[in-house]
Amino acid sequence: MSAKVWAFALRSLARQPGRAILGILGVAAVGALLFDMLLLSRGLLVSFRALLDSAGFDVRVMAADAPALARPRIAEAETAAAAIRALPDVDEVASLRLGNAIVTGPDGGTHDIFFIGADAQTRRRPWILLEGRDLGASDTGGPPPLVVNRRLATTLRLRPGSELTLRGDCARGVASAAPPVRFRVAGFAAFPFDDPKAMTAAARLADFGRTCGLDEKSDADLFLVASREGRGPEAAVRAIRALRLDLHAFSNEEIVARFQQVGFSYFRQISAVLSTITLFFGFLLITVLLTVSVNQRFAEIAALRALGFTRRRVVLDVLAQAVLLVGAGGVLSLPLGLALARWLESILHAMPEIPAAMHFFAFEPRALATHALLLALTAVLAALYPMRLVSRLPIAATLRSEMVT
Amino acid sequence: MSPPVVEARGVTRTFPMPAGPVVAVRDLSVTIATGEFVSICGPSGCGKSTLLHILGCVDTPSSGELLVDGRDVSTLGDAARSALRLSKIGFVFQRFFLLPMLTAAENVELPQAEAGVSRAERRSRTSALLDYVGLAHRTHHRPSQLSGGEAQRVAIARALANRPRLLLADEPTGELDQATGQQIVGLFERVHADGTTVVVVTHDPAIAARTPRMLSMRDGRIEDGASR
Ligand SMILES: Nc1ncnc2c1ncn2[C@@H]1O[C@H](COP(=O)(O)OP(=O)(O)OP(=O)(O)O)[C@@H](O)[C@H]1O
């Protein structure tokens, strides 16, 4: 399409600014929803993957292929971990215990916190140290070390070096009979899977066991495994599966793929249906606007044809108007969509148990390309009917009927 | 001798209607020679507009031949017909049909731009044309800011934009008062005097009387083709 077609289409639209603005705003709203839908359908996957990868472990080993709450523990964990650690495809294994504990705040109120027991031998940690020191492998004398998240630190007014007492609550709701254990805060850490309101503390496995009244060597909830560089997580997974048929090893990739296949596929379907409906409304809006405008301009179009405008030319004019409306609306829809995504994100993060690092809406260049493509397609489809009207317009009959009416 | 600007040979135009076909133009032959100024008149519904549309290549006869510049145009496709209209034929309508969002000058420039005339040439041609129709002072006015007579003069300038050989007008004074109508006819006379072939459809005998040749139509036929 040449510059004169665009310029002419622009003039035609500017002629009824109210209608053009309505169309653009409508497309902007539709485009924003579509954009969010696209960000949403990828966002969860992208950020879930980022969460899994964040600590540097690329394989997870569990006792059963079941959701966390229904999952049995890995028995004889220390032996199993040592055997896995000895595999040539494996670099590191961190044994993890998950539980809860009760702490007493400065105001005397008690708080239920997440309590993690972790191997202190590993170079990688399932958390990111923010301030102070990490759990050391060796004892320095005094109370055992603990790393806490910021929220716990703020609530209990803790500083590195502060002491606090934990009562174990590890057998899923059944308070342990073990006596409370006094810890010293070594540092502050960010735990990737924390939700914004979570209070979390991590201790060495032995101290976790003591707090929960468990045998240190007994079992683990989870092994976090880092494959050896150059070998890759798939090789490590294969080796672990070959070593221990009773254990279930998954690479991060596999976990994301499963997430995508199972729970997430419904989500994708819903998002696809909603996107289609949204686009359909955009399509209707533009078709109606252009059809009305073309209908009002029949005589004028017939006159242009009589003056020598080709059929192609007047048809392209309609297409150009559709593209301009959808293009302007589409551009406007991006900031609108991003703002909407932020707002929705904040609403979703108010839900409990949603890791703060998890993003529902993740921006990827791919989403932008898909967005542009779908809107372009909508513009063309929306222009089809009014284009057909214009292309079939009989010049003489239209000029004549304009005289009669 | 140059061929006639347009020539219809045994042209018939029927419109299929539910109650049976309507014959708007019936086995009609007419030749418009270069440099003529012709009026077509007759009672309402006798086929004047239909004939004008056929002569102007916006409608095709159901049967018969139409030659423009000696060439049969009945087999031309849309693009070729449009190109023909753009370069050789100018149209003036009863209701002007100026584009409301464009100024007088832009309306006159439009067919030139479509024909690929350069911007500079368009500009100078447009101001010359607006000057010619006596509207140099209305260049930047929109159609809504013009009187009916002024709008029709802009429309005539637009019709002349690509220097057509043939200017066709269907009731060009139909929307105007008597005096303004006479001015418009005066303008057509000038256009004719300057070398353009002009055909005007009118039911106003006073206007028909001012043209050297008058075609009187009845029932889709020409009754009396004598030049006076
Ligand atoms: N597109 C059409 N469909 C059906 N009938 C038509 C069509 N165009 C013209 N006619 C018929 O053809 C006949 C001639 O019409 P036309 O418009 O040429 O008349 P006219 O002489 O221009 O009349 P007027 O002076 O009222 O403008 C009329 O009977 C009209 O009803």
Ligand SMILES: [Mg+2]
């Ligand atoms: Mg008529």
